[in-house]
Amino acid sequence: MKNRTNPRILVLGGGFGGLETAFYLRMRLGNQADITLVSDKDHFLFKPNTIYIPFGQDVERLKIPLEPPLKRRNIRFMQTQAHQVDSIHRTVGTGEGAVPFDYLVVATGAGMRPEEIPGLKAHGHNIWTPEDMLALRQAFETLAAEASASNNRRVLFLVPPNNKHAGPLYEMAFLFDSWLQKHDRHDGIDLILTTYEDSYLQSFGNRFDSIISEEFDRRHITAYKQYEVERVEPNEVVYKNGQSVPYDLLVSFPPYVASTPFLGLPSDPRGFVTTYQESRRVIECPCIYAVGDISNFPVKQAYLAVLQADAAAEHIAADILNTKPTINYSHPVSMYVLDEFDTATFAQIPLEVKNFYQQSAEVPAGDAETYRVGSSPVWHYGKKLLGMYLPQRFRAGKPLHSGVAWQGMEAGLKVLSQVLTH
Ligand SMILES: Cc1cc2nc3c(=O)[nH]c(=O)nc-3n(C[C@H](O)[C@H](O)[C@H](O)COP(=O)(O)OP(=O)(O)OC[C@H]3O[C@@H](n4cnc5c(N)ncnc54)[C@H](O)[C@@H]3O)c2cc1C
Known part of the structure; x- marks a missing residue:
């Protein structure tokens, strides 16, 4: 009562x-x-x-x-x-x-708040809502259908500053790689991950860095640390260190x-x-x-x-x-x-x-x-x-x-x- x-x-x-x-x-x-x-x-x-x-x-x-x-x-x-x-x-x-x-x-x-990074909202996929994840399912399917040994496709996973839990983006890169291998669809698809962090998954201490590095090597994923995004163009990401990385599909976990x-x-x-x-x-x-x-x-x-x-x-x-x-x-x-x-x-x-x-x-x-x-x-x-x-x-x-x-x-x-x- x-x-x-x-x-x-x-x-x-x-x-x-x-x-x-x-x-x-x-x-x-x-x-x-x-x-x-x-x-x-x-x-x-x-x-x-x-x-x-x-x-x-x-x-x-x-x-x-x-x-x-x-x-x-x-x-x-x-x-x-x-x-x-x-x-x-x-x-x-x-x-x-x-x-x-x-x-x-x-x-x-x-x-x-993807708007914090010029071009990210217009050109990138997010991993946040179920709707974002369904859109990504479609994008992965389309990319895998288009790619072949003679028609190379690049998927770039981007960790920007002020994301407060980068783990799921690393997870998404690894899951996608396993999914491509399991379905024998890896031909012509390169995966790249860039992060602003000094070490991989930095907020969880220094022990992740070597484990994640080994996984990138095992899977032939190219990865770069200390790459802080400056802006996103329609087909490439430009970083504050002067480097740029081209992509066909961009997947990001934006600032919180x-x-x-x-x-x-x-x-x-x-x-x-x-x-x-x-x-x-x-x-x-x-x-x-x-x-x-x-x-x-x-x-x-x-x-x-x-x-x-x-x-x-x-x-x-x-x-x-x-x-x-x-x-x-x-x-x-x-x-x-x-x-x-x-x-x-x-x-x-x-x-x-x-x-x-x-x-x-x-x-x-x-x-x-x-x-x-x-x-x-x-x-x-x-x-x-x-x-x-x-x-x-x-x-x-x-x-x-x-x-x-x-x-x-x-x-x-x-x-x-x-x-x-x-
Ligand atoms: C892809 C992904 C993978 C993740 N994986 C992990 C993991 O493996 N392990 C882990 O620990 N964490 C993980 N996280 C993080 C985790 O999901 C969040 O930290 C957690 O959901 C936070 O809980 P919360 O209750 O603070 O917020 P939420 O779970 O986001 O809940 C907020 C609630 O408030 C409601 N709401 C919002 N605004 C209003 C309003 N103005 N009025 C009324 N209601 C409102 C929302 O509808 C929602 O119900 C992941 C996150 C993502 C996106």
């Missing part, structure tokens, strides 16, 4: 951060809070596996309708767009009017910005909301939290969004229950699987932010035991398993990162990582 003295908790966003927050709060608080979730979409999208759409994955199977699991947990669902936060009067402006709150969690994710900039909240120039690291509470806003890609943590990942959501939800619950929070986001340890179809790389990555505004993160030196990276075909099946398990938790209205099932999964990953990584 609804209790009129219950605090009103409003969660914006139906992605990893939003759902984890809402389900964790319901699990922790029982019926001691009125929880509302606002999302512009009627479904959750399991974004990490959209990487398989160009190779035949059915888009609909990556979606979970929001209404049934939220209803099951007595969480009110409003399908509408949030466009403004009034932190003084504690209301959020939405397409259905102002919604009041006692606690607010902003989890509206990131968006792409907040999906919705909330002018009422302290934010950086890209719209990422400024938070205290431990709690994800927004600075100068006692009852407002930001988790996931919209927050100012410099690396944007689903795994990190979930850790942030747990910390924020725990801090809100502790405030309501007058207890001490048991989860902090002080020393996040991420997990990531970069799939290639025929093999995959698993990484467990401790991350440390370098200053209060969390503008950059590094793998702390001297944490060799926690920092583990390794490749094995086993991780390909590990990613498949995660792709089945994680959406099921949300479908059941449960947070990902709790309960016996997760503890078993995490223990299994730890054992495997001891054996298969270094």
